[in-house]
Amino acid sequence: MNLVLFGPPGAGKGTQAKVLMETRRLPQLSTGDMLRAAVAAGSALGHEVEDILAKGNLVPDAIVIKIIADRYDRPDCAQGAVFDGFPRTIAQAEALDAMLAARGKKIDRVLELKVDEAILLSRVAQRIKEGTARADDNPETVKNRLNVYRRDTAPLLEYYGKQGKVTTLDGMAPIPDVTRQIAAILDARA
Ligand code: AMP
Numbered sequence: 001m002n003l004v005l006f007g008p009p010g011a012g013k014g015t016q017a018k019v020l021m022e023t024r025r026l027p028q029l030s031t032g033d034m035l036r037a038a039v040a041a042g043s044a045l046g047h048e049v050e051d052i053l054a055k056g057n058l059v060p061d062a063i064v065i066k067i068i069a070d071r072y073d074r075p076d077c078a079q080g081a082v083f084d085g086f087p088r089t090i091a092q093a094e095a096l097d098a099m100l101a102a103r104g105k106k107i108d109r110v111l112e113l114k115v116d117e118a119i120l121l122s123r124v125a126q127r128i129k130e131g132t133a134r135a136d137d138n139p140e141t142v143k144n145r146l147n148v149y150r151r152d153t154a155p156l157l158e159y160y161g162k163q164g165k166v167t168t169l170d171g172m173a174p175i176p177d178v179t180r181q182i183a184a185i186l187d188a189r190a
Contacts (some may be wrong), residue, residue, distance in 0.1 A: 001026065002105055004087070006156065007113035009145045010120040012169045012178060016113070019179050024186070027076050028086040034071065035088040036134075042079040052166070056136050056145040058088060058152060065095045072099065080105070088153045093160070094113045109189070110160040111182060113171030117146055 003026065005013040017028035038046035044124060045067075049059050068086055069079070087093040102105050124142045127133040136145070158167050169181050 001082070001108050001189075002100060003080070003186075004083045004107055004110040004160070005085075005113065006110050006160075006166075007171055008115060008149045008153075009142065010123050011102055011113040011115045012175065013084045013113060015175060016111075016178060016182060017082045020036060020082045021181070023183070026080055026082045028084050029068060029071055029081045029086065030062055030076075030083075031059075031068060031086040031088075034067050035059060035064075053136055056141040056148065058148055061089055061091045061095070064088075065092060066097075067100050067173070068096065072103075080108075083107075087156060088149075090155060092155050107160070107163075107165060109185070110157075110166045111185070112157065112166055112168040113178065114168050115171040120146065133186070 005017055007013055017019060017030065020026050021028050035049050039050050039053060052059050064086060073083060087096050119161060121142060124137050124139065127137055157166060167185055169178060
């Protein structure tokens with residue numbers, strides 16, 4: 001099963017992807033995590049993307065498409081994967097569909113975590129207060145990330161909607177409730 005976890009930054013995609021990794025053995029393919037790892041490692045890719053991440057802008061499509069294709073071809077993705085933070089543009093979604101089709105696979109479901117923007121900003125404020133904020137978790141960058149989401153990423157809902165693949169969940173519900181809702185959707189499919 002190949003799933004896309006969809007929603008704005010801070011919606012809880014990573015949290016739910018980790019649960020799916022534990023409960024369904026589906027690896028979490030987070031382009032954000034992979035890019036941050038490249039920055040931390042000081043690799044050529046890391047140098048190339050560091051400023052883009054710090055500002056909350058999107059890394060060029062070709063870069064993320066390549067890192068996702070390389071990661072997906074590792075053996076642990078044989079039964080599928082959970083895409084977290086990818087795709088973020090129509091071009092990325094088209095490339096993902098083509099990559100999966102070439103391997104006889106497809107996206108089975110897109111789980112949209114719907115959240116209120118004011119709540120996202122208050123979650124960030126909380127993380128800053130607790131000292132658990134990421135480098136790109138400052139109010140300025142988060143506002144930019146939300147704008148980028150609205151402009152470049154939200155249109156994907158229509159792209160996947162036309163394929164009849166989107167299920168919308170209340171991302172403001174407590175984490176265990178969201179987890180239960182996702183489990184119910186996946187079990188109903190099985
Ligand atoms: P995330 O952890 O998913 O919030 O991603 C953190 C940052 O990594 C984003 O603000 C972008 O700068 C970059 N990034 C992650 N995924 C993508 C993607 N699919 N396309 C372009 N940039 C990305």
